[in-house]
Amino acid sequence: MADIQLQVTAAKGHLFIISGPSGTGKSTIVSAILKKRPQLGYSISFTTRPPRGDEQDGVDYHFISQDTFRKKIDADELAEWAEVHGHLYGTSARYIEETLAGGQDVLLDIDVEGTKRLSARYPEAISVFIAPPTMKELEKRLNRRGTDSAVVVARRLKSAEAEMAQAHCYDHVIVNDDLGKALVELETIIEKVCLNG
């Protein structure tokens, strides 16, 4: 009897892009979802921005110099990168490739420009825009967070208007008014995608 060879191809993981204006609650939502779903991978970005509040290197970001960042661009190590609010931010191509190839789902928190570039590279990525309930509430959250100077808050609020105008480009928009509800909405999106394989 002829040998029957079964070729099993491991399923690739899914890529979930989370975006939205600074202060809208992305980090809060992402850390809550990672606690509930520890099987999700989180892409820790590289940035030239200095650490804020109690942020830790290698946990919140890989904090690197401009020079090191430029070398990563030249070596093609970044799946996408962008200048946001005056600093450089980028995604490790190796982390994304290896994690997805290993079958693990990946969550990223990146800006609108980065989303466009990453969606072009990974057309199957699912993009989710987190919007604040109002611009006034966004301003309150940025001030309440207490990690940025008035100048930085003003710059981020100005960018927020342009970012909000791009919300329609995303697969899903979640208004982060009630945090619990926003979390349930994101979990539902993730579960649906994962159920469909």
Ligand code: ADP
């Ligand atoms: P981002 O990562 O989008 O810049 P953060 O997660 O740092 O935003 O949230 C900004 C501030 O808003 C934080 O102080 C956070 O505790 C607060 N926050 C987040 N979600 C909500 C919400 N649904 N209601 C009220 N405050 C919120």
Ligand code: 5GP
């Ligand atoms: P923050 O300085 O508040 O942590 O982030 C500022 C902005 O940079 C946010 O919109 C965040 O989503 C974005 N950002 C963080 N990491 C990356 C990244 O790797 N690439 C891109 N394009 N944007 C990023």
